[in-house]
Amino acid sequence: MLHTLDIAGMVCPNNVFLAPMAGYTNYPFREMCRALGAGLTFTEMVSAKGLHYKSEETKQLLLCGEESPKAAQIFGSDPGVMREACESEALKDFDLIDINMGCPMPKIVKNGEGSALMENFPLAEKVISACAKSGKRISVKFRIGTDGAHKCAAEFAKLCEGAGACLITVHGRTRDKIYAGPPDYAEIAAAKAAVRIPVVANGGIWSLKDAERMTERTGADGVMIARAALYRPTVFCEFTGEAEPPLFALFERELEETRRLYGDRFALVFMRKMAAFYLKGRHGSARGKQRLFATQSVGELSLLARELLAPEK
Template identity: 55%
Template sequence: MRLKPITIGNITTENNVFLAPLAGYTNYPFRRLCKGYGAGLCYTEMVSAKGLKYGSENTKELLYTEENEGLCAAQVFGNEPDTLRAACEHEAFAPFPIVDINMGCPVPKIYKNGEGSALLENPILAEQIVRECVKSGKIITVKFRIGITDDKLITAEFAKRMEGAGASLITVHGRTKDKIYAGDVNFAEIEAAKRAVQVPVIANGGVFSNADAERLMRETGADGVMVARAALFNPQIFCELTGVPTESKLEMFRKQLKWTGQVCDERFTTVFMRKMAAFYVKGQKGAAAFKEKLFQAQNPEEVWAIAQQIWQE
């Protein structure tokens, strides 16, 4: 993958390989891990603009970060321009100079509320949202899908509108809302978006290897790639894409367990790291038996003991 820095507003990233927002996963320790493996920009999971408005503690926790994280983007969802702007201006967003607006989430509850991918059907409102959020002084970016269904693809026009409204970068997930995460990525639509705008375009969808990333870049002409599910199974995919040296799975797991334990309570750490271990063990011999054991672990020490059995050196 050809690496290059990406300029987003007045900020320049180290490279063009980004970690996607992943609800339930891209917390501070996980982002720290991926950054160490070479990710040029990491995103928080999506947080609700309304949640912040009503003082939800949970929403604030999702935005937890530490000074040493460095550059990171926060992602927000909603559909009220003033509520989204207030979120950008909220103190919980202070550590994040870049705010990405989610216009791709296909989850029924979000879509039915007119949020996430529903904004693809309401481009005027989507523009108003970006215009209002830009007034917060944050660098605003947008992540969206190529349309709701394959018979009505909107990518280039939507990209142009977002740029016109003030977005400093767009990320295109090359699938429709109806496809959720399945099916081929539509390279032509991402390419059409790239041709339509001057701001950087990041291509997203289906990157599970360096060859995938190279193909996505080649076929779309995009400025960079965003990796989502592959990072859940293998955070060291960023090493493969950026040339950072790899380390053992056990060492990776040890770090993530330690860092998660430092900022999350014991219950969360246990449940979260059990889930992560289940991702990391996928495809390995004896994975099913290890998973069964894992899910009986009651505390981080027990999770660690099982991880050592799985990945003994």
């Protein structure tokens, strides 16, 4: 199922992407997934308003390197502020800017942002076309609708294409389902059939087999993986056929990079959480998790992770 994907002249080495995940897809994590085989990675969602006010915290979320191609995700509902974000210095190194129109979090939705834009077609269209006027490649990530009675993936896909998006990602769940349940293949297939731009399918992909099922049933040009990569970043190796590097070695590298970029305190707190994800499903993982969260320094965490994430006999 793996093939290159041309997105308005930006050629991705393959069509299996790492999803944006708030609080997780920082630069070291994205780089690890890219090295393991992800064809494109996305920053977590970044507030266009935050960029407008030149928030340091917001800029931290956009740390990146020379790797290419790379994508950032922004959210917001003011067309002017969104266009300004696309034109900002902070986003200049990114080859693609994705607009979040799927976030279900109440604090985002009540501001008219994220998935609230799926309930306001005229504003969604204005936001996308304003962003497209920046001259950057623009994509949109959205859900199949707000609930079972309001599914609109094909209509919304057409709107995105008409407003100037060069790629869409369809998360095959309605907003009320958050992340639960199987993806709705028929809705994603309808979105794919409605447009000529590439369509990436997302939702419930935990393995190569799931991805194959997704592309067969929807005709999507690629897939996007979120939670599976948190638990098992080596999921990308299933697609490339490359040997999986040992987990503790990956962890150590990620810890070192996280520490270098964000400092010891952040590295300790963040990487304890990551180690707990990587531990899931292993023998004694509950006790291991307790021990991880009791570590008080990066050095201590590193030693413990080496023990807990060593290959299982």
